[in-house]
Amino acid sequence: MSSYLELKNIAKSFNTEKGKKIALKDINLQIKKNEFLTILGPSGCGKSTLLKIIAGFIKSEKGKLLKNEQLIEDSGLDRIMLFQEFEQLFSWQTVIDNISFAVKASAKNKNIKLTKRQIKEKSLKYLNEVKLKSYQDYYPHQLSGGMKQRVALARTLAAEGEIMLMDEPFGSVDSQTRQELQQLLAQLWQEEDKTIIFVTHDIREAVFLSERIVLMKNEPGEIIELVDNKLPHPRKRSSREFNQLFEQLQTRLQN
Numbered sequence: 466m467s468s469y470l471e472l473k474n475i476a477k478s479f480n481t482e483k484g485k486k487i488a489l490k491d492i493n494l495q496i497k498k499n500e501f502l503t504i505l506g507p508s509g510c511g512k513s514t515l516l517k518i519i520a521g522f523i524k525s526e527k528g529k530l531l532k533n534e535q536l537i538e539d540s541g542l543d544r545i546m547l548f549q550e551f552e553q554l555f556s557w558q559t560v561i562d563n564i565s566f567a568v569k570a571s572a573k574n575k576n577i578k579l580t581k582r583q584i585k586e587k588s589l590k591y592l593n594e595v596k597l598k599s600y601q602d603y604y605p606h607q608l609s610g611g612m613k614q615r616v617a618l619a620r621t622l623a624a625e626g627e628i629m630l631m632d633e634p635f636g637s638v639d640s641q642t643r644q645e646l647q648q649l650l651a652q653l654w655q656e657e658d659k660t661i662i663f664v665t666h667d668i669r670e671a672v673f674l675s676e677r678i679v680l681m682k683n684e685p686g687e688i689i690e691l692v693d694n695k696l697p698h699p700r701k702r703s704s705r706e707f708n709q710l711f712e713q714l715q716t717r718l719q720n
């Protein structure tokens with residue numbers, strides 16, 4: 466596969482009370498189309514900052530970001546971000562209206578006119594993918610945290626961006642729900658043509674989900690290694706190979 470997204474010498478520092486903090490130092494990375502890439506590293510190593518630079522929400526101090534060899538300087542509907550917080554849905558809209566919002570935005574972006582019925586059908590399709598069709602008329606406050614994340618995931622899919630940027634999206638749910646959401650995401654990634662860049666500090670999550678893992682370190686935030694994950698799907702958390710890779714990554718992050 467050829468390089469699709471390319472990060473060249475990305476860097477970012479912040480002025481803090483304790484002085485200048487180098488959040489990211491010379492990040493070079495090539496991401497393939499339809500790849501599931503995880504950025505894994507300890508708290509504060511710059512994972513979220515890197516994701517926000519790819520999203521175009523903050524600017525790198527130097528270097529450049531390329532997509533298909535074209536310079537990217539701003540945010541765009543080709544890159545859709547999903548956050549950890551439960552409160553990212555529009556609280557005043559029902560579940561189906563939250564999804565329809567993204568369906569309409571995507572159609573507008575592509576200059577496509579959709580009828581009300583087509584919008585509803587499309588929205589229900591995405592809601593069905595996260596198995597929440599029967600909750601279409603609920604408001605976000607009537608849902609559990611895990612269900613809100615499912616709706617947020619459906620809304621991200623409905624925006625039909627090529628690239629999904631996920632910042633610890635399952636970080637706030639209980640461990641069983643987290644495993645269910647990981648399962649769902651792994652399945653959706655295999656069904657849809659999407660490039661996913663997923664941030665986590667959970668090694669098992671990275672091993673379960675991704676095809677390639679970017680290991681980062683702190684002070685300053687830098688890439689220390691790129692690890693291929695060729696474990697076949699569906700991945701078994703109890704398998705010897707799964708746990709071998711887990712231990713390899715754990716050891717690497719500790720040193």
Ligand SMILES: Nc1ncnc2c1ncn2[C@@H]1O[C@H](COP(=O)(O)OP(=O)(O)OP(=O)(O)O)[C@@H](O)[C@H]1O
Pocket residue numbers: 479480481486487488506507508509510511512513514515666686
């Ligand atoms: N707006 C900001 N102002 C000052 N410092 C910031 C800002 N954003 C991030 N930082 C600092 O930059 C470093 C990297 O932050 P970032 O949130 O990218 O790390 P992270 O790896 O995503 O951490 P976590 O896993 O805890 O979310 C941290 O030291 C953080 O305190």
